[in-house]
Amino acid sequence: MVSMAWPIIFVFPPPASVFITAMSAISFTLASAGISEMRGKNMQYSKFWKNSNQPDSQKSKQIYISGRRGMQIAYTPAFLAGLTSLVLFPRNDQKKRYLLLSSALTIHFLKRLLEVQFVHKYSGGMALDTAIPISLSYFMSTATMVYAQHLAITLGLPEPPIDLKYPGILLFLVGISGNFYHHYLLSRMRSSSSSSTSTSKSNDDKDYKIPRGGLFELVVCPHYLFEIIGFIGFAFISQTFYAFAYMAGTTFYLTGIGAMLLGDGHAAGPLGFVVGHAPLIPLVSAHSAPAPLGVAAHQL
Numbered sequence: 001m002v003s004m005a006w007p008i009i010f011v012f013p014p015p016a017s018v019f020i021t022a023m024s025a026i027s028f029t030l031a032s033a034g035i036s037e038m039r040g041k042n043m044q045y046s047k048f049w050k051n052s053n054q055p056d057s058q059k060s061k062q063i064y065i066s067g068r069r070g071m072q073i074a075y076t077p078a079f080l081a082g083l084t085s086l087v088l089f090p091r092n093d094q095k096k097r098y099l100l101l102s103s104a105l106t107i108h109f110l111k112r113l114l115e116v117q118f119v120h121k122y123s124g125g126m127a128l129d130t131a132i133p134i135s136l137s138y139f140m141s142t143a144t145m146v147y148a149q150h151l152a153i154t155l156g157l158p159e160p161p162i163d164l165k166y167p168g169i170l171l172f173l174v175g176i177s178g179n180f181y182h183h184y185l186l187s188r189m190r191s192s193s194s195s196s197t198s199t200s201k202s203n204d205d206k207d208y209k210i211p212r213g214g215l216f217e218l219v220v221c222p223h224y225l226f227e228i229i230g231f232i233g234f235a236f237i238s239q240t241f242y243a244f245a246y247m248a249g250t251t252f253y254l255t256g257i258g259a260m261l262l263g264d265g266h267a268a269g270p271l272g273f274v275v276g277h278a279p280l281i282p283l284v285s286a287h288s289a290p291a292p293l294g295v296a297a298h299q300l
Contacts, residue, residue, distance in 0.1 A: 010162040014241040015151040023144045024242045030249030063128040070126030071116045075109050078138035082106030085146040097165055098149050101238045104172050105142050108230065111176055115183055121190035141246055148240040160239050168236025175230025178215075182223040185213045224254040225281060 014020065065073075082105035089099050151157075189211060215222035228251050235247040 008160075010160050010164055010239060011244060012152045012157045012160060012240050015148070015155055015157065017148075017151060020144065020148050020151065020242055023140070024245040027141070027242070027245040027249040030246075030253040064125040065128055065131065067122030067124050067126050068116055068120070070128075070131040071120075071122075072113065073131045074134040074138060075112045075116065077135050078142040079106065079109035079113055081139055081142045081146065082109060095153075097237065097239075098146075098153060100165060100169065101149050101234065101243075102146060104169075104234060104237055105145065108172075108176060108234075109138070109142070111180065115180070119180075119183055119187045121187055123190075145234065145238060145240070145243050145246065148242040149238055152240055164236035164239055168233045168238075170233070171229055171236060172233030175226045175228070175233055178226030179223050179230060182211075182214050182216065182226065185216065186211055186223070219281065221254070221257065224257065228254055 014024075082102055085102040086099070086106060089095055089102060215225070219225060228247075231247045231250050235243040237243075
């Protein structure tokens with residue numbers, strides 16, 4: 001049963017599901033991961049996590065694969081979950097929202113896989129015991145989002161009075177397009193030695209470089225900004241409590257990374273960004289102090 005006095009007019013009443021409730025709570029814990037990133041405690045697949053910080057005894061026990069293969073492992077199960085949900089979509093009056101959500105999730109992870117194969121340049125490896133938890137996380141979040149939508153239909157939950165699915169489609173398209181464009185700009189940094197596309201401290205292709213072009217002129221991580229916009233699109237299309245919980249957790253996490261990269265305005269983060277840069281949103285929380293020279297920048 002669901003409460004008859006659900007107060008949030010743009011979200012489906014939450015189903016009486018222990019699993020959905022637990023996954024919603026877990027999604028909010030991404031906020032703590034964002035705080036850890038801000039403090040420099042990077043996840044092991046992070047571009048800024050240093051493998052050299054590990055003890056030699058721990059390194060010797062790990063199985064390493066290429067970065068490209070690691071990200072393929074990370075994204076493929078989630079893509080298959082979305083694709084499967086398209087085949088099994090329900091046949092009733094609410095199927096449109098379910099179909100839109102499943103399509104958006106499938107396109108999102110298909111785009112990620114295509115970027116892994118054809119856009120991103122990888123210079124490092126990934127531990128297999130890092131790739132597997134990431135893969136499980138993406139798979140579980142995708143499957144849970146679809147399942148929460150399925151429960152909203154099968155339990156006959158009332159549609160929210162405010163319908164956000166069409167604005168959600170627009171946000172999803174803006175997010176995925178902007179994210180791809182800025183990933184393309186990052187890939188050009190690694191495929192061209194021209195100083196007009198990036199500012200580099202070295203000719204070594206593995207060095208960090210300061211991105212140029214698009215919103216990189218104003219924002220440290222515009223690709224994360226557009227990724228957040230895409231997740232807001234998922235939440236608007238779905239309008240389930242879980243989708244909003246996952247969107248909120250992801251937003252906190254990616255914001256934490258952006259803040260870490262920029263630094264606190266007194267001690268720079270690992271990128272040498274200039275005065276006026278903001279972590280994610282142009283002109284919001286921009287620092288007044290310049291980052292000192294000699295620090296690293298984006299590495300793909």
